[in-house]
Amino acid sequence: MAAQDLVVALTGASGAPYGVRLLQVLLAAGRTVHLTISPAAAEVIRAELGLIVRIDRFDPRPLLGEIPIKQIHYHHYQNFQAGIASGSFLTAGMVICPCSMGTVAAIAHGLSQNLIHRAADVHLKERRKLILVPRETPLGVVQLKNLLACAEAGAVVMPAMPAFYTQPRSLEDMVNFIVGRVCDQLGVEHRLLRRWGESEFQALLPNE
Numbered sequence: 001m002a003a004q005d006l007v008v009a010l011t012g013a014s015g016a017p018y019g020v021r022l023l024q025v026l027l028a029a030g031r032t033v034h035l036t037i038s039p040a041a042a043e044v045i046r047a048e049l050g051l052i053v054r055i056d057r058f059d060p061r062p063l064l065g066e067i068p069i070k071q072i073h074y075h076h077y078q079n080f081q082a083g084i085a086s087g088s089f090l091t092a093g094m095v096i097c098p099c100s101m102g103t104v105a106a107i108a109h110g111l112s113q114n115l116i117h118r119a120a121d122v123h124l125k126e127r128r129k130l131i132l133v134p135r136e137t138p139l140g141v142v143q144l145k146n147l148l149a150c151a152e153a154g155a156v157v158m159p160a161m162p163a164f165y166t167q168p169r170s171l172e173d174m175v176n177f178i179v180g181r182v183c184d185q186l187g188v189e190h191r192l193l194r195r196w197g198e199s200e201f202q203a204l205l206p207n208e
């Protein structure tokens, strides 16, 4: 355990590429990650990336390739014995990416029915950074109220909405935009996106 460790949870919203890219970037930045994956997330990863993730016997390689194994600590989503279930376990924050509406609802109402909900609850009560990356459209009134409740409790809600002012040329650019903005929130340095105001970026704008 170190106060610089980050918690990352993947849940069953569309947007598995965001979660996988986020993990790659955090690991490449040398951060230690406590990872947990819901069963629905494993289904979505299979549907969107064609990768099989076994949540009962987790092997990071299909998802992340060869990585420094010491940097990743996997916790089964039902394992309440995991350190991240307790506020005494220090972390630098938690990201749920992508974040399903079901998980948003559980966090909004403090249900703590699995380790993901509990770790999120812990981050809120400890006043640590909790970043939610929902992917749903349109948003219903119940979902909006739940997102508001999470934001009022201290979460940062960052919908997976790539910008177009960066003139993305590929899906990878769009994924990097969202992941880069999440990294900004975490204070993790990166060069994943062009920033408004950067001279190289201004040169792309049409002449007036």
Ligand SMILES: Cc1cc2nc3c(=O)[nH]c(=O)nc-3n(C[C@H](O)[C@H](O)[C@H](O)COP(=O)(O)O)c2cc1C
Pocket: 010, 011, 012, 013, 014, 015, 038, 039, 040, 041, 043, 044, 047, 099, 100, 101, 102, 103, 135, 136
């Ligand atoms: C392929 C696929 C895509 C889905 N996309 C979304 C989505 O974008 N947003 C969402 O809230 N739920 C989505 N769902 C439904 C959730 O996976 C479902 O509500 C699940 O119970 C969420 O559980 P979890 O929060 O424990 O991961 C999707 C399900 C599947 C199979």
